Amino acid sequence: MTFLAKPKIAHPSLPKNTLGLTRRDYEGALSTLCAGCGHDSITAAIVEACWGVDLEPQNLVKLSGIGCSSKTTAYFVSGSHGFNSVHGRMPSIAMGANAANRNLTYIGVSGDGDTLSIGLGQFCHAIRRNLNMLYIIENNGVYGLTKGQFSASADIGTKAKKGETNFQPPIDPVLLAMTLGATFVARSFSGDKQQLVPLIQAGMKHQGFALIDVLSPCVTFNDHEGSTKSYAYTREHYEPAVHADFVPLEREITADYKDGESLPVVMHDGSRIVLRKLDTAYDPTNRTAAAAHIQERMREGEYLTGLLYVERAEHEFHQVNQTPAFALNSIPYEALSPGKAGLDKILARYR
Amino acid sequence: MEPTDTSNPNYYHRVVDCQWACPAHTDVPEYIRLIAQGRFTDAYLVNRHSNVFPGILGRVCDRPCEPACRRGRIEEKPVAICRLKRVAADHREDVSGRLPKIPKVKNGKKVALVGAGCASLTVANDLMPLGYEVTIFEQFGEPGGLMRSNIPSFRLPHTVLNEEIGMITGMGVDLRLNTPVKSMRELIGQGGYDAVFVGSGAPKGKELNLPGRTEGSANVHIGISWLESVAFGHIEKIGRRVLIIGVGNTAMDCCRTSLRLGADSVKVMARKPRGFFKASEWELEDAEEESVAIVINHSPKSFVMENGRLAGMLFDRMEYDLDAQGRITAERIVGEQFFPADDVILAIGQENAFPWIERDLGIEFDKWDVPVVDKVTFQSTRAGVFFGGDAAFGPKNIIWAVEHGHQAAISIHRHCQGEAVSERLAPGMNLQSRKMGMHEWSYANDYNPLERRLMPHVSLKERFKKLNIEVELGFTAQQVEQEVQRCLNCDVQTVFTAKLCIECDACIDICPVDCLTITHNGTEAELRERLKAPAKNLTQPLYVSAGLPQTGRVMVKDEDLCVHCGLCAERCPTAAWDMQKSELRWPHAGDEAVALEAKKPKIA
Numbered sequence: 044m045t046f047l048a049k050p051k052i053a054h055p056s057l058p059k060n061t062l063g064l065t066r067r068d069y070e071g072a073l074s075t076l077c078a079g080c081g082h083d084s085i086t087a088a089i090v091e092a093c094w095g096v097d098l099e100p101q102n103l104v105k106l107s108g109i110g111c112s113s114k115t116t117a118y119f120v121s122g123s124h125g126f127n128s129v130h131g132r133m134p135s136i137a138m139g140a141n142a143a144n145r146n147l148t149y150i151g152v153s154g155d156g157d158t159l160s161i162g163l164g165q166f167c168h169a170i171r172r173n174l175n176m177l178y179i180i181e182n183n184g185v186y187g188l189t190k191g192q193f194s195a196s197a198d199i200g201t202k203a204k205k206g207e208t209n210f211q212p213p214i215d216p217v218l219l220a221m222t223l224g225a226t227f228v229a230r231s232f233s234g235d236k237q238q239l240v241p242l243i244q245a246g247m248k249h250q251g252f253a254l255i256d257v258l259s260p261c262v263t264f265n266d267h268e269g270s271t272k273s274y275a276y277t278r279e280h281y282e283p284a285v286h287a288d289f290v291p292l293e294r295e296i297t298a299d300y301k302d303g304e305s306l307p308v309v310m311h312d313g314s315r316i317v318l319r320k321l322d323t324a325y326d327p328t329n330r331t332a333a334a335a336h337i338q339e340r341m342r343e344g345e346y347l348t349g350l351l352y353v354e355r356a357e358h359e360f361h362q363v364n365q366t367p368a369f370a371l372n373s374i375p376y377e378a379l380s381p382g383k384a385g386l387d388k389i390l391a392r393y394r
Numbered sequence: 395m396e397p398t399d400t401s402n403p404n405y406y407h408r409v410v411d412c413q414w415a416c417p418a419h420t421d422v423p424e425y426i427r428l429i430a431q432g433r434f435t436d437a438y439l440v441n442r443h444s445n446v447f448p449g450i451l452g453r454v455c456d457r458p459c460e461p462a463c464r465r466g467r468i469e470e471k472p473v474a475i476c477r478l479k480r481v482a483a484d485h486r487e488d489v490s491g492r493l494p495k496i497p498k499v500k501n502g503k504k505v506a507l508v509g510a511g512c513a514s515l516t517v518a519n520d521l522m523p524l525g526y527e528v529t530i531f532e533q534f535g536e537p538g539g540l541m542r543s544n545i546p547s548f549r550l551p552h553t554v555l556n557e558e559i560g561m562i563t564g565m566g567v568d569l570r571l572n573t574p575v576k577s578m579r580e581l582i583g584q585g586g587y588d589a590v591f592v593g594s595g596a597p598k599g600k601e602l603n604l605p606g607r608t609e610g611s612a613n614v615h616i617g618i619s620w621l622e623s624v625a626f627g628h629i630e631k632i633g634r635r636v637l638i639i640g641v642g643n644t645a646m647d648c649c650r651t652s653l654r655l656g657a658d659s660v661k662v663m664a665r666k667p668r669g670f671f672k673a674s675e676w677e678l679e680d681a682e683e684e685s686v687a688i689v690i691n692h693s694p695k696s697f698v699m700e701n702g703r704l705a706g707m708l709f710d711r712m713e714y715d716l717d718a719q720g721r722i723t724a725e726r727i728v729g730e731q732f733f734p735a736d737d738v739i740l741a742i743g744q745e746n747a748f749p750w751i752e753r754d755l756g757i758e759f760d761k762w763d764v765p766v767v768d769k770v771t772f773q774s775t776r777a778g779v780f781f782g783g784d785a786a787f788g789p790k791n792i793i794w795a796v797e798h799g800h801q802a803a804i805s806i807h808r809h810c811q812g813e814a815v816s817e818r819l820a821p822g823m824n825l826q827s828r829k830m831g832m833h834e835w836s837y838a839n840d841y842n843p844l845e846r847r848l849m850p851h852v853s854l855k856e857r858f859k860k861l862n863i864e865v866e867l868g869f870t871a872q873q874v875e876q877e878v879q880r881c882l883n884c885d886v887q888t889v890f891t892a893k894l895c896i897e898c899d900a901c902i903d904i905c906p907v908d909c910l911t912i913t914h915n916g917t918e919a920e921l922r923e924r925l926k927a928p929a930k931n932l933t934q935p936l937y938v939s940a941g942l943p944q945t946g947r948v949m950v951k952d953e954d955l956c957v958h959c960g961l962c963a964e965r966c967p968t969a970a971w972d973m974q975k976s977e978l979r980w981p982h983a984g985d986e987a988v989a990l991e992a993k994k995p996k997i998a
Contacts (some may be wrong), residue, residue: 045964046833050841050906052468054927054955057908067906079898079967087903234897262898262967274896278944 048073059296062150066094068167071121075105075114079266079275081259082181086118088236089150089179091122092243096291104140104149108133108162111188112154112259131162134169137176138360144370145361148247149176149273156186159195159214170223170252175359177246177253180216181233181262191264203268215341220254221334221352225251228352229287232277233260235348241316242350250311251359260347271344277305284322284363285349290315308353318350327352395918397940397948400889403823408935409953410885411498412475415462417797419980420444422459422475424886427837430878437482439492444980446516446562446796447541452480453866454545456643456674456791464882467931468907468955473880474869481874483554488894489561494523494680494852494984496565501525503810506587509574511539512792513593513783515562516799517806520983522565524807529587530567533574534626540595541792542783543622544644546651547862578751582779589778589806592765593799596746596784600936602639606697610704610738614697617644617741624651624686624861631656633736637707638662639694642672645741649686652739654861660686661733665693665712669720684854695730697738700839706734746785755779764788771815772802778809803983811990822979828886829963835973839908839960842879843868860896883958887976890949892939894970897947901962901971902926907955910962915941915948925952 049070057065069090074083083233091105100122107113109130116125128136133151143148158166158180169178184197193201196216197209205371220228221344227249231239239257244255258277260266266273271280290307292314306318306328318327325347333352341345381389398405408414412422421440428437439450445455454477463472503526507514510532518528531671536542537559541550562571575581581590589611597614601607607614614631623629636657638649641664646699649660662681664671667690671678682688692709699705709731715724746764751757758766758775765774767781774781782798784790805815857863869877902910910929915921918936922929929936936952941948963971979985 045904045961047840047959047961047964049904049961050957050959051843052841052906052957054908056927056930077967078965079896079900081898083903083965084899087899234899236899260898262896266896266967274898275944278897 045073045078060094060097061095062099064094065127066090068122069094069100069120071118073300074118076111077263079262080111081257081262082115083118084233084236085179085181085239085257085259086115087190088233088239089243091236092240092247095240096244096247098148098247098374102147104137104147105142106133106137106149106151108153108157110154110157110186111261112152113157115181116152131157131160131165132163133157134165134174134178138169138172139176141174141176141360142366144372145175145366146370147370149174150247151176151178153178153180155180155182155184155194155196155216159216163195163214167219169225170220170225170254172360173226173251173356173358173363174222175250175251177243177255177360179243179246180254181255181259182272183218183265184257184270185261185265187261187264191261198271201271202267203269204264216254216256217351218334218337221330221337225254225352226251226356227350228355229253229255229350230258230346230348232258232281232348234274234278235281238283238286238349241287241289244291245287245310245316245350248289248310249312249353251356267313269301277346280345282322282345282347283349284320284325284336284347285327285351286319286321288317288319288348290317308355310355316350316353318353321349322347325389328354330354395915395921395936395938398890398935398937400594400937403821403978404755405935406825406887407821407978409887409956410976410978411462411464412459412473413885413978415458416444417458417794418444418446418800419797419978420459420693421885421978423881423883424977425482426473426475426478426878426881427883429478429874430838434482434485435487435489435492438486438489438888441479441482444491445793446519446799447512447558447792448479449483449558450541450550451792452476452483453554454550454705455479455540455793458793461896464884464955464957465880468882468957469843469845474846474849474877477849477866477869478874480876481643484868493561493565496522497525499525500527503527503588504529504586505806505810506531506581506590508581508584508590508592509533509539509594509783509785510537510559510569510571511593511595511783511795512541513538513785513795513799513802514591515559516552517591517782517799517803518567518592518659519562520800520803521806522562522567524983524987528567528811529585530563530569531573531575532569532571534570537569537571537783539593541995543625544618544647546621546624546647546654548650548654548857548865549647551862551864566962574750576750578755578757582755588810589780591780591782591802591806592748592751593781593783593795594746594748596744596789598745598747599740600740600743600745602694602740604694604696609699613704613737615737615739615761617648617739620739621647621651624655629655633657635734636661636951637733637735637738638741639738640664640672640741640743641678641688642741642743643674643677644744645739646673646677648739648741649681650684651861652737652921653684653686654858657737662686662688663692663694663707663733664688666722667691667714670722683851689733692731693727698732704735704738706732707738708732744789746788748785770801770818771805772798773805773809773815776942780805800982802987804981807983807986808990813990817987819981821981824977824979825887825889825974826977827974829972829997833964835886835960837973837975838879839886839958839973841882841883841957841959844876844880846880847873847877884956885976886958886960886973888951888958888960888962889972889974890937890939890951891972892949893969895939895942895949896968896970897942897944899966900965900967904965906959906961906963908932908959909952909954909956911950912947913950921950922952925950927952929954929996
């Protein structure tokens with residue numbers, strides 16, 4: 044962290060998006076995380092991504108639970124809506140907000156503790172309901188806020204800062220999400236914004252639940268030798284399999300993609316994700332094969348990264364439940380409230 | 395690109411834009427911090443070490459530092475460096491106890507200095523503490539040269555001038571006033587001097603030979619000679635309507651002086667449009683504030699006489715075609731116009747002139763009749779004879795003359811000690827961390843968005859009452875307190891240690907001006923394009939680190955807009971970034987003396 048707020052001056056040649064805003068306009072409060080925390084880099088990637096898709100700040104909802112990761116929603120897009128909820132309970136808050144207003148963009152930021160321990164049930168059900176949101180896990184393998192105990196994502200054999208070894212198997216959020224039927228599953232690294240920023244942009248545009256598990260080293264409690272989630276270890280065992288370029292609606296694809304190596308996926312709003320296979324044996328559209336491949340690489344100690352599975356699906360929460368196409372706050376009071384007569388009629392149905 | 399060699403003193407020196415632009419390399423950020431702490435005397439002495447005349451320069455310096463100031467690239471206006479210098483000079487205590495000590499026992503070497511201007515005085519200032527016997531020959535009855543004769547007292551009060559010159563002459567200099575040197579042959583031959591320094595300035599104003607010049611000569615004046623006559627009380631009046639020819643800083647002094655000697659309609663006549671004026675922007679502003687009219691695109695044609703007296707001047711009206719860069723591509727005359735005048739002052743430039751130097755002494759003159767002087771050693775083609783200030787390379791300004799004096803003093807010392815004048819000490823650089831604690835630095839690193847403070851002036855009603863009422867009042871205490879905070883502390887450098895970096899991106903994310911990038915290496919031109927913010931200002935260097943340990947990529951910093959807020963170092967988990975004060979060691983004659991002494995064999 045720093046004690047000084049980032050000065051409000053900017054590079055004069057800072058580009059503006061179609062709303063006339065610069066990247067600096069998407070920043071938030073001063074981070075109080077440790078200097079060098081991976082989470083701060085993810086925050087910067089979210090800022091960059093929101094700026095890049097011309098998101099109007101007031102159309103963003105940022106939600107979080109408890110933990111180092113969950114503090115970070117304060118550090119980006121200060122002009123947006125936010126809810127810092129109870130530990131592990133972010134998905135139900137997101138669910139409620141999304142049910143009430145389906146026209147906003149939802150980003151949930153959670154950690155490996157918040158998602159895979161206390162909030163595992165909520166996480167699974169958000170996927171099952173295919174809640175239309177981007178769910179980012181800032182995954183560092185330790186409980187940083189309580190001084191570095193192993194979390195549920197700690198790998199077998201990884202060493203804590205004081206030297207103990209972890210013997211319990213990790214829960215891998217990527218494999219879990221694929222098993223539960225998630226339609227957008229990605230893994231990335233806080234130190235690779237070139238990969239992470241387009242993933243966040245695609246995840247925001249994806250209709251349905253989008254998961255990005257971001258390896259985000261804990262610089263204070265998990266960046267030593269013997270840790271499998273340090274900066275150095277992650278860089279050594281980090282294997283990009285599929286690169287996703289996000290192409291907004293108004294921009295033409297200019298790069299010349301060769302057949303077989305690239306695959307454009309058209310999103311619901313007409314924007315596109317162009318997948319570029321870095322590992323030719325990998326198929327990000329085949330759930331079973333992809334899951335097998337990820338597992339195989341994990342056994343060899345490699346983190347397969349990129350957009351690992353994507354599918355254009357038509358069963359997002361609102362579609363399944365056939366809700367109205369507009370936000371509840373735009374429904375006139377008379378229509379929203381049935382009145383005494385209407386309520387009596389409804390109650391009569393249950394007598 | 396190759397990793398940047400920051401051990402070369404020039405690298406960090408160049409980052410301190412003001413110090414790099416200052417001919418005398420004044421440690422500007424250091425003295426501004428001292429002013430901020432209320433340590434005016436210390437601030438004054440930091441200045442005096444480099445520029446010798448802080449009180450004078452704090453009023454009338456040409457301020458090459460200000461256009462260079464980084465603040466001027468971040469916002470519009472640079473830090474008021476020059477006016478802060480004046481603050482230090484105005485509020486300092488007595489410094490006599492802290493001036494260099496002059497040895498009672500002399501070293502047996504005698505040096506003659508011609509002209510008691512800023513260049514010669516600097517030479518004396520540097521050589522007296524080393525035990526030299528210094529004699530200054532001055533044609534006028536008071537020392538100061540151009541600082542006294544050409545700068546009007548409403549800009550530079552005599553008290554300030556006398557005090558700072560007195561600090562040098564008080565070192566025991568043999569100052570011979572009213573003693574013009576008539577012959578260099580005599581000076582060299584009979585003076586018994588080990589070295590001669592010529593700091594006689596550029597005392598000859600340029601002439602404008604147009605029809606009517608001779609007839610009108612009673613009312614046509616050469617700017618610098620006229621100012622000189624005003625300064626020494628020989629001229630006390632001028633006509634009501636005055637035309638000034640030329641728009642340099644001398645023209646500005648002439649027009650403002652005219653207003654104080656009885657003129658009420660003063661026009662400065664310019665041949666070209668505004669962008670081509672030689673005068674500094676602030677001097678133009680001050681003149682215009684006093685209702686001086688600046689008339690552009692008028693080229694002098696002739697002096698017009700009426701009844702045997704000057705009646706005015708005839709001008710050609712000019713028109714220019716400019717290209718996209720603002721350069722003149724064509725010019726034509728579109729008519730002529732008469733301007734009535736009682737007096738005309740010519741301020742179109744000045745030259746050095748050496749009628750007193752015989753041309754058979756081995757002192758070579760070039761085809762423009764200017765002495766051939768070495769740009770580093772300031773030695774002429776005759777060993778032991780040195781030139782400096784305007785006398786060396788034509789009219790520049792005080793701060794250049796001071797630096798010439800410093801360099802000439804080094805040469806004179808080496809010459810007198812029998813050492814080669816060209817083998818001089820190289821500049822050095824010292825770096826020292828400013829880290830005090832977790833997020834504490836021993837400098838104020840928070841960026842303050844305050845705008846430049848405006849200098850308060852004596853009211854237009856009051857200032858013309860007397861010739862010597864100083865127009866600028868100096869900053870108020872509150873203005874000082876605010877202006878010092880505008881300095882970005884560019885001398886507190888961002889020093890990077892590549893082997894400590896874990897590439898966490900923290901510095902890149904926090905940098906408010908996007909000057910950092912971690913990327914794969916490339917050629918400079920190509921690298922400049924793909925930085926987080928493209929580095930378009932080619933006058934500012936890129937810092938490129940050695941390969942980083944984890945990925946082999948490099949850390950690139952575009953120095954252009956760094957505000958030295960230190961957030962990169964605060965966010966860095968491994969202290970790969972540190973904020974370190976760079977202190978330039980720019981050698982003077984005293985440093986040469988210490989180095990030469992150290993080389994001598996020690997007698998046990």
